[in-house]
Amino acid sequence: MPYNLPNLLTWLRILAIPLFVGIYYLPHDWLSPVNQNLVATLIFTGAAVTDWLDGYLARVLDQASAFGAFLDPVADKLMVSAALIVLVYLGRLDAPIALIIIGREITVSALREWMAQIGQSKSVAVSFLGKIKTSSQMIAIPLLLYHENIGEYFNSQQIGTWLIYIAAVLTLWSMFYYLKAAVPQVLRNGSDDAR
Template identity: 40%
Template sequence: MNLPNKITILRVFMIPLFLIFFLVPNIPYGNLIAAIIFITASFTDFIDGYIARKYHLVTNFGKFADPLADKLLVSAALICFVQLQLVPAWIIIVIISREFIISGFRLVASDNGVVIAASYWGKFKTTSQMIMCILLIINLDYPFFNVLELVFTYLALALTVISLVDYLYKNRTVLSENK
């Protein structure tokens, strides 16, 4: 197993640690530690991809496990936000549903021999979701931060929908029966 794949697996193992520090009450600095774990795990996504591309270490396992690890990490945080009543469930359902739709769409595209690159809208969506997650994990109870959390939650929601529509529109021929 190569280094990028080991880093991806490490990201998956960081999820339970994140959950413990984020959800177990009365752990001193639990939210801060959870935020550091989340940020570190998110950063490993950049690192493993960079190493895999730079050193030509891209594998089928990595192509499968890397996006799965990302979705597991973000989905875990999003579901925690519902449990802790930080974000309404319907927003989280929309965000997670987009990920299922895109994953299914990529499977169909792959079966047709089509590789679909991430768009700028998708990158903006991911960035806004990561910032939203970090703000909600830290969850500073000050008016400025409460507004910032709200702004990034609705920005992430809007970019989630925009990136989905953009993705489906640009790749609409993938679902065509005339192939």
């Protein structure tokens, strides 16, 4: 495992998950619900920033590694899954939406792994649609975590809910896009195995 700054940032993102979840288990006389929301939002937002930063530093410092390429998406999926589960627990997100997003991440990760094993990983490379889905999700989650109105007219819960529903639709759409790209390989390899 290469020891470098991008990988350290990725590990910090993973280590932040228990802290992020644990915030909501602190007694309210230690940290009020409003402050719990604020701290959790800051931790998640910080993790999202390090997600961008570790990839940027890996390119700029020429410290990209196979291990980093593996660990980075794992850290992202763990943090997002933890946030979605927390939001369901808090009653701010419907469980089916969380299941759609988490289920898609598991499905596409498994699909990418299999496609890489057969040398066809470019067929399921990250698409523009996937990037829009991720952007919508990464804006929605902090808004849902924060939960308070921002100013007089900005209802973070309502806007976060709209964005997470958009992310769920894009999640399904992008999953079908990846599956469609993989079907020819599945059929080709299935027929090869039958010979």
